[in-house]
Every structure is written in C-alpha cells, then in structure tokens.
Amino acid sequence: MKTAVIVFPGSNCDRDIAVALEQATGTAPHMVWHRDTELPAGIGVVAVPGGFSYGDYLRSGALAARSPIMTAVREQAARGLKVLGVCNGFQVLTEAGLLPGALMRNAGLNFVCRDVALTVENAGTVFTHGYQAGEQVRFPVAHHDGNYVADPETLDRLEGEGQVAFRYAEPVNGSARDIAGIVSADGNVLGMMPHPERRIEPAHGGDDGKRMFTGLLEAVGA
Amino acid sequence: MKLRIYVTLKPGVLDPQGKAIEHALSGLGFSGVDSARVGKLIELEVAEDTADADVDAMCRQLLANTVIENYRIERA
Numbered sequence: 001m002k003t004a005v006i007v008f009p010g011s012n013c014d015r016d017i018a019v020a021l022e023q024a025t026g027t028a029p030h031m032v033w034h035r036d037t038e039l040p041a042g043i044g045v046v047a048v049p050g051g052f053s054y055g056d057y058l059r060s061g062a063l064a065a066r067s068p069i070m071t072a073v074r075e076q077a078a079r080g081l082k083v084l085g086v087c088n089g090f091q092v093l094t095e096a097g098l099l100p101g102a103l104m105r106n107a108g109l110n111f112v113c114r115d116v117a118l119t120v121e122n123a124g125t126v127f128t129h130g131y132q133a134g135e136q137v138r139f140p141v142a143h144h145d146g147n148y149v150a151d152p153e154t155l156d157r158l159e160g161e162g163q164v165a166f167r168y169a170e171p172v173n174g175s176a177r178d179i180a181g182i183v184s185a186d187g188n189v190l191g192m193m194p195h196p197e198r199r200i201e202p203a204h205g206g207d208d209g210k211r212m213f214t215g216l217l218e219a220v221g222a
Numbered sequence: 223m224k225l226r227i228y229v230t231l232k233p234g235v236l237d238p239q240g241k242a243i244e245h246a247l248s249g250l251g252f253s254g255v256d257s258a259r260v261g262k263l264i265e266l267e268v269a270e271d272t273a274d275a276d277v278d279a280m281c282r283q284l285l286a287n288t289v290i291e292n293y294r295i296e297r298a
Contacts, residue, residue: 102290
C-alpha cells in the first residue's frame with residue numbers, strides 16, 4: 001500500500017513515522033511538503049507527524065492546519081482516506097477541524113517526556129484493531145500541549161460513540177477524562193498525543209506501537 | 223490603521239498558565255489575587271479601508287481557536 005507523510009517546517013517525527021509505515025507496508029511513504037496542494041494518487045493512509053510545526057507559534061498546530069496541503073487532506077479525509085495524527089499531528093488535526101476539541105498547555109506546565117501506560121478503549125477502529133479492548137499498552141509521550149479539552153457535550157458524544165480510542169492509565173497532562181487519542185465520527189481520522197512510531201521494535205523498549213501500523217494496514221487492505 | 227486583537231480563554235476553560243501565575247503571586251506575598259488568566263495581544267497594521275467583516279474572519283479562521291478562546295477587536 002502507498003502511504004504519505006506530511007512534512008511541515010518543524011516536524012521532527014516525520015522520519016520516525018516513515019520508518020514505521022515502511023516497516024509495515026514494505027514501501028517507503030511519499031514525503032509530502034506542506035506547501036504542496038495535492039496528495040499522491042492512490043494512497044491509503046496519510047500521517048501527520050509529531051514535532052513543532054512553525055515553532056508552535058500562535059497555538060500548537062494552528063499555522064500548519066492552515067497550510068496548503070491541509071485543504072487536500074481535509075477533502076480526502078471526507079472521502080474516507082485514513083489520517084493518522086500523532087502529537088503535533090493531533091494538534092494540527094484539531095486545529096484543522098478534522099477532530100473536535102483542542103489541546104492546551106499541560107496542566108502541570110511541565111514538558112512531559114516519558115513512557116506512559118494507555119488503555120485501549122476502542123479496539124474496533126481501523127487504527128486500533130490490532131489491540132484488544134481494555135488492553136494496556138506503553139507508548140512514549142513528549143509534549144507540552146497535550147491537555148485535551150472539549151465542552152461536556154462533545155466529551156459525552158466522544159464517549160458515547162466510541163470515539164475515545166486511547167485513555168491514559170495514569171495522570172499525564174490533565175486531559176479531560178484522561179483522553180489520549182480520539183477518532184473522528186466516521187472513524188477514519190485518529191489523533192493521539194503518545195507516539196506509537198517510537199515503539200516499533202525491541203530496541204525501543206517494546207513494540208506496542210508496531211501493532212497500530214500493521215493493524216491499520218490490514219484493516220485498510222494492504 | 224492599527225488593530226489590537228485580544229485573545230482570551232473562554233470562561234470555564236482551565237488556564238494552567240494563569241494558575242501558575244496566581245500561585246506565584248501568592249508566593250510573593252500578594253494576597254487577595256483570586257485568579258489570573260493569560261491571553262494574547264495581537265497587533266495588526268491594516269489598510270484604512272479594511273472591512274470589519276474581514277477582521278472578524280481573520281480572528282475566526284486563524285487568530286483565535288473558538289473552541290477554547292474568545293477574541294475582542296480594538297481599533298487603536
């Protein structure tokens with residue numbers, strides 16, 4: 001399967017996620033510059049990587065969300081393209097309106113950089129079907145603005161519709177209802193603060209993240 | 223023409239930076255500070271004939287995240 005990774009000025013996990021996608025698909029992803037206006041034809045997954053796009057100026061992800069390529073990402077997402085946003089990518093997807101809510105400064109004001117335990121809340125999404133519901137996994141986090149907020153009605157809807165994909169199993173950043181990752185109403189867009197691409201082989205301390213990529217590609221029909 | 227755009231967190235949205243400032247002020251011995259909220263001031267120099275609707279669109283589309291923030295436009 002063909003995949004793509006969007007690269008913004010300041011992206012720094014673009015190569016990590018490219019390695020994870022290449023390992024799962026056997027093909028190197030297209031690296032798409034943020035000023036491009038079209039995604040490569042025939043891709044099944046596009047990743048919006050972690051990092052500090054535009055230096056987090058104005059708000060994390062705000063400027064990246066308005067870059068030319070995001071119009072194409074929004075259009076393709078509406079047609080069902082699978083979009084995976086990790087860390088800054090999650091911030092970009094909320095700012096772009098592809099996912100509800102917003103990500104604010106961590107409640108403790110600390111940059112959090114460590115491994116955290118997550119509970120897989122919904123193993124029925126294309127992104128999480130490599131896991132068991134209720135299973136605990138460990139992914140690294142590295143963020144300053146991972147405090148997920150949304151109004152209570154939105155939070156209730158996310159919970160009720162199974163859109164909470166991952167929840168922190170321990171206090172990390174003050175996120176509403178310990179939400180670590182959510183999927184869109186259509187289920188084809190996932191945003192999460194923890195980094196599955198940094199946990200894909202034993203040398204990383206485990207390969208919990210690898211199953212996201214292999215599971216996603218199985219679900220999409222690699 | 224100079225515009226000042228004040229972007230502030232909506233009431234009820236937890237403001238971790240404001241909380242830290244509130245605690246620091248009380249640590250300095252200032253009593254009676256009930257709360258602190260942190261916002262942004264964005265100054266724009268725009269053409270005299272810039273329409274109000276355009277400025278409003280700038281705020282809604284980019285300068286403020288209306289999920290969590292309010293904005294106020296002031297003509298200087």
